[in-house]
Amino acid sequence: MSxxxxxxxxxxxxxxxxxxxxSRRGFVRANLLGNKQAIFGLAVLAVFLFLAVFGxxxxxxxxxxxTGPVYAPPSSAHWLGTDDFGADMLSLVIAGSRVSLGVGFxxxxxxxxxxxxxxxxxxxxxxxxxxxxxxITDYVLVIPDIPLMIIAAALFGRSLTNIIIIxxxxxxxxxxxxxxxxxxAVRERVYVKRARALGAGxxxxxxxxxxxxxxxxxxxxxxxxxxxxxxxxxxxTFLGLGDPSTISWGRLIENAFNGExxxxxxxxxxxxxxxxxxxVILALTMVGQSVEDGLNPRLKVGHLxxxxxxxxxxxxxxxxx
Amino acid sequence: MRGSDYIVRRVLYALVTVFVAVSLNFVLxxxxxxxxxTALRCKQCSKAFKEAQRRDLGLDEPLWVxxxxxxxxxxxxxxxxxxxxxxxxxxxxIEPIKNSLPMVALGTLFAIVVGIAVGVIAAWRRGTAxxxxxxxxxLAFYSMPTQWLGLMLVFFxxxxxxxxxxxxxxxxxxxxxxxxxxxxxxxRLRHMxxxxxxxxxxxxxDYALIVRSAMLExxxxxxxxxxxxxxxxxxxxVVKHGLRNAMLPIITLVALSLGFxxxxxxxxxxxxxxxxxxLLTVESIDKRDFPLLQAIFLLLTLSVIFxxxxxxxLYFRFDPRVRT
Amino acid sequence: xxxxxxxxxxxxxxxGKELHAVQGVSFQLQEGSRLGLVGxxxxxxTTTILAMxxxxxxxxxxxxxxxxxxxxxxxxxxxxxxxxxxxxxAMVFQGAMNAFNPVRTVGEQIAEPMxxxxxxxxxxxxxxxxxxxxxxxxxxxxxxxxxxxxxxxMRQRAAIAMALACAPKVLLADEPTTALDVMVQAQILELxxxxxxxxxxxxxxxxVLVTHDLPVVAQVCDLAAVMYAGEIVEMSGISxxxxxxxxxxxxxxxxxxxxxxxxxxxxxxxGTPPRLDREITGCAFRPRCDxxxxxxxxxxxxxxxxSPGHEARCHLNDPAIAQxxx
Numbered sequence: 001m002s003x004x005x006x007x008x009x010x011x012x013x014x015x016x017x018x019x020x021x022x023s024r025r026g027f028v029r030a031n032l033l034g035n036k037q038a039i040f041g042l043a044v045l046a047v048f049l050f051l052a053v054f055g056x057x058x059x060x061x062x063x064x065x066x067t068g069p070v071y072a073p074p075s076s077a078h079w080l081g082t083d084d085f086g087a088d089m090l091s092l093v094i095a096g097s098r099v100s101l102g103v104g105f106x107x108x109x110x111x112x113x114x115x116x117x118x119x120x121x122x123x124x125x126x127x128x129x130x131x132x133x134x135x136i137t138d139y140v141l142v143i144p145d146i147p148l149m150i151i152a153a154a155l156f157g158r159s160l161t162n163i164i165i166i167x168x169x170x171x172x173x174x175x176x177x178x179x180x181x182x183x184x185a186v187r188e189r190v191y192v193k194r195a196r197a198l199g200a201g202x203x204x205x206x207x208x209x210x211x212x213x214x215x216x217x218x219x220x221x222x223x224x225x226x227x228x229x230x231x232x233x234x235x236x237t238f239l240g241l242g243d244p245s246t247i248s249w250g251r252l253i254e255n256a257f258n259g260e261x262x263x264x265x266x267x268x269x270x271x272x273x274x275x276x277x278x279x280v281i282l283a284l285t286m287v288g289q290s291v292e293d294g295l296n297p298r299l300k301v302g303h304l305x306x307x308x309x310x311x312x313x314x315x316x317x318x319x320x321x
Numbered sequence: 322m323r324g325s326d327y328i329v330r331r332v333l334y335a336l337v338t339v340f341v342a343v344s345l346n347f348v349l350x351x352x353x354x355x356x357x358x359t360a361l362r363c364k365q366c367s368k369a370f371k372e373a374q375r376r377d378l379g380l381d382e383p384l385w386v387x388x389x390x391x392x393x394x395x396x397x398x399x400x401x402x403x404x405x406x407x408x409x410x411x412x413x414x415i416e417p418i419k420n421s422l423p424m425v426a427l428g429t430l431f432a433i434v435v436g437i438a439v440g441v442i443a444a445w446r447r448g449t450a451x452x453x454x455x456x457x458x459x460l461a462f463y464s465m466p467t468q469w470l471g472l473m474l475v476f477f478x479x480x481x482x483x484x485x486x487x488x489x490x491x492x493x494x495x496x497x498x499x500x501x502x503x504x505x506x507x508x509r510l511r512h513m514x515x516x517x518x519x520x521x522x523x524x525x526x527d528y529a530l531i532v533r534s535a536m537l538e539x540x541x542x543x544x545x546x547x548x549x550x551x552x553x554x555x556x557x558x559v560v561k562h563g564l565r566n567a568m569l570p571i572i573t574l575v576a577l578s579l580g581f582x583x584x585x586x587x588x589x590x591x592x593x594x595x596x597x598x599x600l601l602t603v604e605s606i607d608k609r610d611f612p613l614l615q616a617i618f619l620l621l622t623l624s625v626i627f628x629x630x631x632x633x634x635l636y637f638r639f640d641p642r643v644r645t
Numbered sequence: 646x647x648x649x650x651x652x653x654x655x656x657x658x659x660x661g662k663e664l665h666a667v668q669g670v671s672f673q674l675q676e677g678s679r680l681g682l683v684g685x686x687x688x689x690x691t692t693t694i695l696a697m698x699x700x701x702x703x704x705x706x707x708x709x710x711x712x713x714x715x716x717x718x719x720x721x722x723x724x725x726x727x728x729x730x731x732x733x734x735a736m737v738f739q740g741a742m743n744a745f746n747p748v749r750t751v752g753e754q755i756a757e758p759m760x761x762x763x764x765x766x767x768x769x770x771x772x773x774x775x776x777x778x779x780x781x782x783x784x785x786x787x788x789x790x791x792x793x794x795x796x797x798x799m800r801q802r803a804a805i806a807m808a809l810a811c812a813p814k815v816l817l818a819d820e821p822t823t824a825l826d827v828m829v830q831a832q833i834l835e836l837x838x839x840x841x842x843x844x845x846x847x848x849x850x851x852x853v854l855v856t857h858d859l860p861v862v863a864q865v866c867d868l869a870a871v872m873y874a875g876e877i878v879e880m881s882g883i884s885x886x887x888x889x890x891x892x893x894x895x896x897x898x899x900x901x902x903x904x905x906x907x908x909x910x911x912x913x914x915x916g917t918p919p920r921l922d923r924e925i926t927g928c929a930f931r932p933r934c935d936x937x938x939x940x941x942x943x944x945x946x947x948x949x950x951x952s953p954g955h956e957a958r959c960h961l962n963d964p965a966i967a968q969x970x971x
Contacts (some may be wrong), residue, residue: 005354139341142629144621146584147602151614154606155353227464234466247453252558253469262476262486270476281464302537303546304558306446307703308723312653317348430702514896547807550700550738551758552730563745569748642747 008035038166048280052097059091063247071266081268083252084259092252093272100230100277103164107229110168112175119179120214124206134180137173145170149232153184153241167232169319175221179214186213216295223288227281230262232278249273324644327637335630342622347391350615400619401612403605410616413601420489421597424513425586428520433575436525440532444540445559455529463526467585471519471592478515485512487594516593522588524578531574535567542566564644569640576632580625647697647734647815647851647918648673652709654689664922666692670709671948674815674868677845679852681862681883683898684872687918690855691739693872694817695923697853698734699726707759713814731758735813737804739820744804745792752778752788753809764811777806781782781836798829802836809840816852822861830861838865859898863887871895874929876921891957893934928960936961 051058060079061067066086074081080089122133152166186192187292192209200208223261234250236242240258252273258263261269382390394401400410436459443455462470475486485491488510494500500508538562539545548558587599594600598617605613637643654667667689674680682690687831695701697711698717710717711726713733719727738744745754755777756770765773781802783795792800801821808816821837822830837852844850854865862869863883870880871894879892890896897914916933919925928934928941938960946958 112622139338141344142338142342142622142625143345144581144584144618144625146581146587147618147621150587150602151353151606151618215775231466234468236466238466238588239591239606241606252468253466253472257472259470262472266477270469270472274466274473277466277469278461278464282460285460286462301702302447302540303539303542303549304445304555306449306555309699309701309703310706310710310720311719312655312706543738544746545741546700547738547744548746548757550698550730550736552727552732552761553757566746566748640748642793 035094035290037286038290041283041290044279044283045287048097048276048283051094052101055094055098059088061088061091062157063087063091063095071261071264071269073159077259080272081266083240083255083266083269084261089272092247093276094275095247096252097276099160099246100233100250101226101280103160103233103248104226104230105169105173107164107167107171107232108222108225109170110165112218112230115172115175115221116174116179116214116218118176120183120206120210122176123180123183124202124210126184126187130180130229133176135290137176140170141173143170145232146235149236150239150241153236153239158241158243160211160246163236163243166236167229171225171228171232175218175225178221179218182214182217183210186210199207200292217292220288220291220295223284223291227284227288227308230277230284249277324637327638327643328634330631331633331637335626336627338626339623342626343392343395343619344388346615346619346622347388350506350618351387353611362409366412400616403610403613405608405610410613413613414598414616414620417596417598417601420595421583421586421599424595424597425520427513428517428586429524429579429582431517431521432524432528435521436528437532437571439525440534441527441536441559441564443529443533444536445555446562447540456533459526459529459533461526462522463530465523465526467519467523468588468592470522471516471589471639474519476591484515486515488512488560489596512595516586516589516595518591520582523585524582527578528575532567532571535570535574536563538570539563541565564620569636572633572639573636576628576635580621580628580629583621583624617626646673646675646714648710648712649693649697650710650712652693652711653707654692654701655706656702657704657706657708658922662922664676666875666921668921669782670872670875670877672794672870672877676814676849676851676867677841679841679845679854679866680868680870681866682853682870682872683857683859683862685857685918687742689875689921690872691819694736694742694855696816698730698736699723699816702766707914713851731808731811731813732762732764732818733813734815734817735808735811736817737808737821739802742818745800747792750789750791751795751803752790753789755803758807758810768818773810774806777809778803780809780840781794781806782832798825798832801825801829801833805833805836805840809844812844812848812850814848814850816850817855818852819855820857821854822856822858834861834864841865871898874925875921876929876958877958878930878959879955881951885952885955889952889955891951891955891962892930892959893936893961894930895957897933897935903906908926928958 064087065147068082068086070082070086072078072082072086078088078090080093081311083092084088118133118137122130149166151164151168151171156162156166159202185276187210192205195205195209230249233242233248234253237248237250238254238257240254242248242254250273253270256266259269261267330475398411400414402408403410403413439455439459443452443459444451478484479486489509491508491512493507494504536559540559545558545562548562549555553561583598586597587602589595590597590599591603598620602614604610605617648671650671652667652670653665656664656666658664670689670693673681682693684690692701692881696705696707696719696874699722701707707719707722710721711719715965718729718733730818742747745751752771752774755774756765759765759770759773774788778785778788783799783802785805787795787799791896792803795803805818805821816838822833825833837854841850841852843854852866854862856862867883868880869883869886870877871886872878873894879886879890879895881891886895887899890899894914901914914933919929919932926945927943928937928946931937933943934941940960946963948956948958949962950956951962
C-alpha cells in the first residue's frame with residue numbers, strides 16, 4: 001500500500017478525499033467555505049436548473065435557426081449577439097444548459113453508483129475483497145483521465161449516452177475511496193455490532209444501517225462529481241468528439257473556436273458559455289464542499305491571526321460589588 | 322518500517338504497476354484496433370481489405386503470441402510504426418515531447434510559485450479581504466474550462482501584448498535572413514507564453530487552494546500556539562512552523578498532480594495549435610493511428626506512475642515520522 | 646511576583662452576543678509559591694492563564710491588569726505582552742504532547758526560544774538544552790530526536806523542559822497530567838513539585854497549575870483558587886480549602902471526589918454551570934447550591950475575607966445575612 005494511503009485515509013476520515021487528480025480537490029476544498037456560500041451556490045444552481053428545465057419556453061429564438069446576421073454583436077434583438085451561423089447566442093446558451101447539466105448529472109450518478117458500490121463492498125467486507133478492489137482502484141487511478149476519455153469518446157461515443165457512461169467509468173475512483181473510509185468507520189460503530197449480534201444478515205445491515213450513514217457523504221460527493229463531469233464533457237466536445245446533434249456549453253465553445261470567433265472579434269460567442277460553466281462549477285463546488293464540511297466538522301481554530309485581541313478600558317462598574 | 326525497506330517496497334510496487342499498465346495498454350489497444358478495423362466503413366473496406374489490415378496490425382495471431390511480441394518489442398524500445406506515415410513511432414514522439422516539456426514546465430512552475438505565495442498569504446491573513454480575494458480568484462480559475470480560458474486569453478490578451486497565438490515558431494523567422502540563436506530562442510519563448518499561462522492559471526487555482534488548505538490545517542495545530550507562546554513573531558511562525566509542515570502534504574499533492582498535467586495540456590495545445598504531445602494525441606486519434614496512440618498512452622501512464630512514486634519518496638524523505 | 650487584577654475576558658459570539666468568560670479574577674503570587682486554579686471545564690481557568698500571556702484570539706476583548714513585578718504587561722495589549730513571553734512567563738499547554746512540531750527535533754524546539762530571546766545560542770544553547778532535559782529526567786542525547794520518538798510522558802517532560810528554557814519567573818501549567826496514565830501522572834506531578842521547589846528557591850519561580858483534578862492540587866500546590874462561571878469563588882492556602890471550605894461549591898467539589906480509602910458516598914453536583922453569554926443576576930452558583938438563601942437570587946456575593954489569606958464569594962460568610970436567616 002502506498003504511503004500516500006495514510007495521508008489519504010486520514011484526510012478522508014477527517015475532511016477530504018484521496019489523491020486522484022479530481023479528488024485532490026477534496027482535500028483542498030475543506031477549510032474553504034461557510035453557510036452563506038452554500039446558500040449562494042444553491043441559488044445559482046437553482047437559476048440554472050430553472051433555465052435548463054424551462055429553457056424551451058424561455059429561449060427567445062429557436063437556437064438552431066438562423067435568426068440574425070453572422071456574428072452580430074449584442075443588441076436589443078439579440079442580447080448576446082449571434083454565432084457563426086447566425087443563431088441567437090442567448091437561446092443557444094440557455095439550450096446548452098440542458099445538455100451540460102444533464103450530462104453532468106447523469107455521469108455523476110453513474111460514477112456514484114460504481115464508486116459507491118465499490119466503496120461499500122470494499123469497506124464492509126474488508127479482507128481480500130477490500131484488497132482486491134482497492135488494487136483495482138489503484139490501477140484505474142494511474143490511467144491518465146483525459147487521454148483515456150478522449151480515446152474512448154473518439155471510438156465509442158458520439159452519442160450522449162455513451163459520453164455519460166464513459167465519464168462515469170473514468171471518475172468513480174475518488175467516490176470509492178471516500179465511501180470506503182466512511183463505511184469502515186460506520187462498520188465499527190456500536191449499533192452495527194449490536195445488529196450483527198442480534199443475527200442481522202449482511203444485506204440487512206448494509207441497507208438499514210450502513211447506507212443511511214453513508215448517503216449524505218455520497219450525495220455531497222456526487223455534487224462535486226457533477227462539476228467534474230461537466231468539465232469532462234466540455235473537454236470531449238471541444239475536441240470535436242461530442243454528440244453532433246446536441247447543443248451544450250462545451251459545444252458552443254468548440255463552435256467559437258472552429259468558427260474563428262477570435263478573428264471575428266466576437267467575444268459574445270466565446271465568453272457566455274464559458275462563464276456559465278465557470279459559475280456552475282463554482283456553485284457546485286461551494287455547495288458540495290459545504291455539505292461535506294457539515295458532515296465532517298472541522299473544529300480546528302487557527303492559532304495565528306493578523307488581528308489581535310482587544311483591550312477594554314477598566315470600568316468601575318465591572319468590579320463586582 | 323526501516324527506511325531502505327520502505328523505498329524498496331515502493332519501487333517494487335511501482336514496477337508491478339508499470340507491468341500492469343503495460344499489459345492493460347496492450348489489451349486496450351488490441352481491443353481498440355480490433356474494433357476499429359471492424360468499424361472501418363469506407364469504400365474499399367471489403368472483407369478482404371479488412372483481413373489484410375488485420376494481418377498488418379498483427380491481429381490475426383493468437384492473443385498470447387501478440388502479447389509476447391509486444392513485450393519483446395517494448396524491451397527493445399520498439400514501439401511499432403505509425404500507421405499513416407509508416408515511420409517508427411519512437412521517432413515521431415521526440416519532437417512533440419521536446420516541444421511540450423518546456424511549455425508545461427513553465428506553466429507548472431508559474432502555478433506552483435504563485436499558488437504557494439497566494440495560498441500562504443491567504444491562510445496567514447485568514448478571514449481578511451486578502452484571504453477572500455485570493456480564495457475566490459483561485460476558485461474562479463480552478464472552475465474555468467482550460468480551453469475556454471485559452472480562448473479568452475487569445476481574445477483579450479494576445480493582441481494587447483502582441484503575443485503569438487499558435488504554433489511554436491514564427492514561420493518567416495530565419496526564412497529569408499539568418500536568425501540568431503537568441504532570436505530563435507526568444508521566438509520559441511514567445512510562442513510558449515500563452516499556452517503556458519493558460520495551463521498555469523488553471524493549475525494555480527488548484528495549487529493555491531491546496532496550499533491554503535494545508536496551511537490552515539497546520540496553523541490550527543497545537544505546536545503553532547506553542548510557537549506563538551514562545552514569543553515568535555507571526556511571520557516566523559508562518560514560515561518555520563506553518564509552511565515547513567504544510568510542505569509535506571503540498572509536495573505530495575503537487576507531485577501527484579504532475580502526472581496528469583500532460584493530459585490536461587491536450588486542450589491547451591489544441592487551442593494554440595502548439596505542436597506538442599497533447600496535439601499529437603488528438604491528431605493520432607483523428608487518424609486512428611493506433612500504434613502511435615498506444616505509445617503515447619503508455620508514456621502518459623508511465624509518467625503518472627513515476628510521479629506517484631516520486632511523491633511517495635518525497636514524503637518519505639521529508640517526514641521524520643515515517644523514517645524511523 | 647505576579648499579580649492579576651480584576652481580569653475580564655469576553656469572546657465575541659457569532660450571533661453578535663458576547664461570552665463573558667472571565668469575570669473579575671484577581672490573585673497574587675509571591676515568588677516561589679504555587680497556585681492551583683481548579684474548576685469544572687468551561688469555568689474560565691484556561692482562559693485566565695492564556696490571558697496572562699496575551700494568547701487570546703482576535704475574538705477576545707480583555708480588561709484588567711496583569712502585573713509582573715508591578716508593571717502591567719497587558720497595558721498595550723499584544724505589543725506590551727509579547728516581549729515577556731517565555732522570558733518571564735512560560736506555559737505548558739494542555740495536551741502538551743502536541744506542543745512539539747513533528748518535523749523538527751525536540752532539541753531545536755527547546756533551543757528556539759533561547760535563540761529568539763538571545764539568552765543563548767549555538768553550542769551554549771545546545772548545552773543548556775541537554776541540561777534542561779536532564780533536569781526533567783530525560784537523557785541529554787535525546788535532544789536530536791524527533792517528538793514521535795518520545796513516549797507521551799516523556800514528551801510532557803520535554804514540554805516542561807522547553808517551558809523552562811528561558812528561566813521564566815512564572816510557569817503556567819494547563820492540565821499537565823490529563824491524557825497520561827496514572828503512573829506517569831504521578832511522576833510528572835512529582836517532577837513539577839521538585840522543579841518548582843528548587844527553582845522556586847533558586848530563581849523565585851512561581852507556578853499556576855490549572856486543573857479540574859483536586860487531588861493534583863493537593864499534591865502540588867500551596868495555594869488553591871476555585872473557579873466557577875468565570876469567577877474565583879474561593880481562594881486560600883491548600884489546607885484551609887480542604888478542611889474549612891467557605892463556599893458550598895468547594896465543599897461539594899470535595900464531596901464529589903472519589904476517596905480511594907474512604908467509605909463515604911461519592912456525591913455529584915447536580916445541574917450544569919450557567920451560560921456565560923448572558924448577564925447573571927445574583928449568585929451564579931445558586932441553582933446548584935444546597936445551602937442557598939433568598940438573597941442569593943438577587944444579590945451577587947462580594948469577595949469577603951474569612952480568616953487571613955482565605956477569601957470567598959458567598960453570602961453564607963456574611964455574618965449579617967447569615968444571621969438574618971434564609
